[in-house]
Every structure is written in structure tokens, then in C-alpha cells.
Amino acid sequence: MSQCFKAVPLFDSYRPFYALKRSILFPEDIPAVKTFVNSIADGPVPEAIDDYWHAKDFLWSKCRRSEATYNAFRSESERFLLWAWCIHGKSVALMKKRDIEAYIDFVVNPPKSWIAVRVCRRFESKSGQKKPNQNWRPFVVKLSKAERKELMRSIPDTAIKPDSGNYALAQKSLREVFSNLSVLYNHLVEEDYAFGNAIAAVKKASPHLIVDVSNNSVKRLSALQWEYVLESTRMKADQDPIWERNLFIIAVMKSLYLRVSELSCRPNWSPKMGDFFREEDDWWFIAFGKGNKKRKVSVPVDFLDYLRRYRLSRGLDGLPAVGESSPLLHSMRKHNPGLRARTIAMLAQEAFDLASENMARDGFEDDAKVLLATSTHWLRHTGASMDVDTRALKDLSADLGHGKLSTTDKEYVHADDKERAASGRMRRV
Template sequence: MKSPHPLFDTLESMPNPWREPPVLSPELLASCKKPLPESAADDFRFASEFLYSYRGSPDTFTAYRRELEHFLQWMWLVAGLSLPEIQREHLESYVEFSRQPPDNWIGQKQVPRFLDRQGQRVANPDWRPYQTAADQPYSLSQSALQAKFSVLSSFFNYLVQESRLKANPVARIRQKGKFLRKRQGQDKIRRLSQIQWDVVIECAEEMAQQEPEVHERTLFVMSALFAMYLRVSELVETERWIPQMGHFQRDLEGNWWFLTVGKGNKEREVSVSDDMLRALRRYRESRGLSSLPLPGESTPLIHKTRGKGGITSTRQIRGIVQKCFDRAEAKLREEGSVEEAERLAEATVHWLRHTGISEDVKYRPREHVRDDAGHGSSAITDRYIDVERAERHASARHKRVKP
């Protein structure tokens, strides 16, 4: 079985499917050993319309794109089916396939789906649908499995609402428990250790010192993601929200706040610490701006290094952060902290948000952290409190095997 081609481009490169009906790429059609189902073009159009409806939420778009891509590739290339034919038993077969996809469907490095060649977007031959760390076997985590059920259920509900299908086959899976495990206690929060964060921010400062025209921006991005618990989508311009310098605002008591719009299109104010305010001053001065924003200032928050305006792609922010992570990982290895370096190699941008929340919840009232983080309830914030877990381990530390 050949490795599949990518189906959906980035949000920035994806045309409006209602104005410009999407077309399956000739590369994809040529790579198939047998013809795709007759209704594959309709399947692709419905999936594109569903995805495009999330264009105001880049993180959701990216997560849904991944899951739909996996499902459509399995449906066409492995099962030889189309959307109207999918039944409960097919979804169960898909889950089993996802647990152990073919080796040539699994990649060990993150690469873009499409490349620019002579003004055209072409499929990247190195791209693979499933990812694993280098030299590590692929495994499907419980969170990834839960995401599959969640995204597919949303997609099939959409098709039912649009009168494309009569019923949602995900809802007919009565025993999801055989796939999804219930976990006692709270999930472990994926975050940086104190050592890792110290090295990461130190590397960001070094990069800003060595190449200020590029990396003063890097230092500010790292500071904002950690100190204000921002999601990566809250730093980029979208149809929903354009982050500007004027969204840093001072109240009548002289306190600074940052206004943003996050998950669920919810607006919130984030309290700005003294350190974050110093980071803002430094960043603005490096750009030739006044030390602090003026009321209503429309200057883009995260500027492009080339051209005008602000960054519009979460991929660019992820790239900025990854360069800093890579440098910190190398530094940890040089210093002999191999275990810390190896764990840092697994880190993603979102770990910075988790790290900032986890540190603050040790010292600040959880309600204050909850509101700054934009959590819907204190129960979500409680997941970041490690006191009970640490105490449980401490009480077991001297438990003897041989009394």
C-alpha cells in the first residue's frame, strides 16, 4: 500500500469551498492503485466545507483537518467506501487501523503537507498522516483516540444537519468503552520542568542579543505564551480577532491588562505582570515604538519580519518557538542534561501555556489563574494543582517490600 497524499492545505492557502469547489489533486488520483469511489469528489467537498467553517478558530481547524484527513484516506484507500456507505462497523475497523497503520503511513518528522513550486502548491512527498518520535514505535494515545471520536461525531452531525446523511454512525457505537479507557485521578499535565524553562528563556535572551532584528520578537513570543498563558492562536490575526498593541490596556488604578479572544470566541482580560510589562517595553523599543502602547493603538502585536502587518499563521508562531526549543535542547545536551534534553524534544508550543499556569497556581488564588487562563471552570484549573499528588507519593516513598 502506497503512502497517501495530503488532502487539505493550510488555512491560509485553502480556497473558499463554497465559491471555488475543491478538486482532488491529480497526484492523489495517480497514486491510487484502484479508482476512488465515485462519490469521493462529493466527500471531499463536504469535508472541505465543514473544515472551512472553522476558519475563525485556527487551532480547531488544524485538529479537525488532521482527523478528517486520516479518516478520508482510510475510507477511500483502504476500505474503498464513501461517506453515505459508512456504518458503525466501518468506524470500528477504522479505529483498529489507526492503532496500527502501515509503516509507510508513519513519519518521524514534522513536515508541511504542501510545497510551493513554480507558483503551484504540490504535495510534499515526505509527508505522512501519522507521526511518531524518531526511533520510537507508533502508538495511539487515549487522548488521540478520544479526539477521533469527537471530530468524526461533529463531522457526521454536520452532514446530517446539511441533509447529506440520515444518521450519525458514531452515535451508533454503543460500546465505546472497549476503545476508550476511563482514568482514575487526573491526567498528567505536559509542561516544562524548571530547568528546561530556565534554559529555554535564557536561549531566547541570547538569540535576541545576537540577532535582535529577528529574535527580539522570539523573546516576546516566549514571554507572552508563558507569562499570560496565551494559546498560539491568540497571537495571530484571524477573521475572528486581530491582536494589536492597543489590546494592552491600563485601568484607572494603573494596572495593565491584555484583551484577547480565545477558545469558543470568548473575550477575556489577562492580568499583565511587571515582568511581562518589561518584556513588552523591550519588544516595543526594539521596533522603534514608544515604551508602552497608546490607547487604541492598532500596531500589529506580532509583526512580520518581511512585509507589513501581523503574522496570520499559527505555523509561523510554532516555528519561532521550535527554533528556541531546538537551541535549548542542544544546550542541555552540551551541559550533560541528556534526560532533560530528550524530554524537551517532545515539547510543543502549548506546553508553555501549561507551564505558566502550573507555576502560577502554586502561588496565586486558583480563581485568578482560572480567569486569566480562560478556563470554563475551576475544575479545569484544579488539574494543574500537584499538591495532593506529591503528598500521595511522599507517603508511599518509604513503603517497604520486605517488612
């Protein structure tokens, strides 16, 4: 089969996908999907329509609770179907161990024609219908955030373009491929569409997986980097009230160990000021996190000053009232009930970039470069890592929302590494 890319994306984004009734196979507003799948069924893979039906049913069944979960499984299911039909010429229901091995080889080293140099929408709206985006591909080569920012300092942003020949699949991403495929095949077996699940056997013998214990620590800021992030943002907010929102975001994520999703406005949750509440002398925050689970997070007294000043910048008095319905993070657009994760990440990145500039100016070039690669999740890890030595592990684990103490211990207790580094630091050549 040809390795040129002549396929189309198969599944729409989260909201329109679930707006379509489960019993309807193809979306009426994207006729190209039906045309493409029917052409495969009339040609190399007669079972293509059944493949598509079961993959769509899998997404409907497994991913309704979380848009992030849907996006992850959609990408893998879609990529797997396109490879099976367009390159391997075989139904996913008939795949054996050697077929899955061939797919993993393909994912590790896809043809250039299947790789995009930027993230693109799958579909573009034209005249009331959606048409496949000609620039979309199942794989994307990306520059790291740090690389892009370094290049932006020397050349215009419009000239920055990754080379598809530089595509490389990270080990974490490869493990996610195995995991997502295994869940898909479990569903297909349960529905009596596939005869078995060979993913575990393929993973066990895969030459592409590397056991890596060299750098398994979480990404976090040093005390100096965090001091620059906090102080730079606070000074900017003192000068420009618009930056109070940036300051609040970095302070709440670090102090309360929050994920960006737990601050964002989602279809089933919009954080409110009333999610902060008081019990006797203690303040708490209700976070709505992974697995659609709510948890209470203890609020440090020191953080309350940042909550007060952010509320004051919005014309709100003191600390939140019981059941207060004001959005936790205000949007510039009044009709929005809060901020999306992407906007929150952008505002946090503004703080990281400002701190990076200040660190570079003060001579901390290496630390400044690290800040260029920082993401919002580093704030959660930074807060937990700084507090692990002063808090009981069970309390820290509860605030983080970990189901097991062992998870917290594994991620944030690195006494052995510290001792080993200290004992080896002064070795002589």
C-alpha cells in the same frame, strides 16, 4: 480492496479552500482531485461524488472560524473517505457500526504504504496548476522532538529518518478520531445523508481505548528549568539585541498564560502593542483566543520591565500608548503585520535549546533532556502552575480563559498527587 496507496489528497489548505465558492464542487486548479473522485464513482463506489460533496460542505459549514479546526477535521474527513472508497469499497452514507469498527482497526494499524516518514504538503504547484505530492500519505510517523535532537548530536540531520514500521497512534489522537468522526456524522445526519451516528457506540466498546489515570498532569517546567530558560535568554539578549524578541516571547507566554495562537498573526486578528492598556494603576492585555473570544488578562508589574526592554530594542519608548498600532511581534519582513505561530514556536525553541545546553554543561543532564521536548504550550502551563497557590482560582481561571472553574482546578491543582508522592517517597524495599 487493495491496501496499496493509490489515492490523492482531497482538500486544499485553509485559504484556497474557502476562496472557492461553496457551490463549486472541485477546484479548477487541482484537476487530479476531480479525476480521482470520478474514477471512484465510476468504479467501486458510485456514491463517491455525493460523499465528497457532503464532506466538503461539512468542512465549509463547521470550520470557517478557525484554521486549526479546519486542519483537524480535514485530515480525518479525508482519511475516512479514502479508506471508505479505496479499501472498504463503501459510501460513508451506508456505514454501519461494524464498518466504523473496521475503520478504527485500520487507523490503529494502517498498512505501511499509507504511512509517510515526514510531513509533506498535499499539493505542489507546477505550471499554474497544483498536482498531488507523490510523497504525501494520510498517516505520518514522527520522531519526538527530544529523540530528533538527541540523534542530531551524533549523526547528520540528513541521515535522520523514522521507520514507518514504528507508527503508533497515541491515545489522545485516537480520542480525537472518535470525536471528529462523531461531529462529521452529526452533520451528515442533519443533512439527511446518513441514517445515524454509530460513533458513540463504537467508542464505548472499543478495545483500543485505554483508561489512563497514571499521568494526567499538564506539561510544565520546574522552577529550576524555568530559571535557566529565563536567565539564559536574558543573558543572550544582553549580548545580542536580536534575542530581545526571544526573551519577550517566553516572558509574555509564561507571565500572561498565553497560547501561541494568541500571539500570532492570523487572517482575522493581528496582535498590536495597543492590546496592552492601562486602567488606573493596573495593566491589562487583550487576548484573542479559542472560539473567537476576547478576554482581558491581568499583567503583573514584574513583566512590565520585559515589555519596556523589548520596546526599546525596537526603537519604541516606554510602555504602549492607547490604541498603539505597532505590531506586537515584529517581523523581519516589513510588509508582514506580525509573526506566524510556527515562527513564534521556533524562536521559543531557540531559548529552550540554549537553556538545555547550559543545564547540561552545569551537570543537570536529566533536566536538560526534558527541555529538548518542551513546546510553547508548556510556558502557559508553567505560569499557571506556579501561580495556582498564590492566586484565587477564579482570577487564574479568568486570565487563562477557561469557561469553568473546574477546568482550572482539574489541570493545575494537584495537591492529592503531591501528598501521595510525599508519603510514598521514603518507602523501603
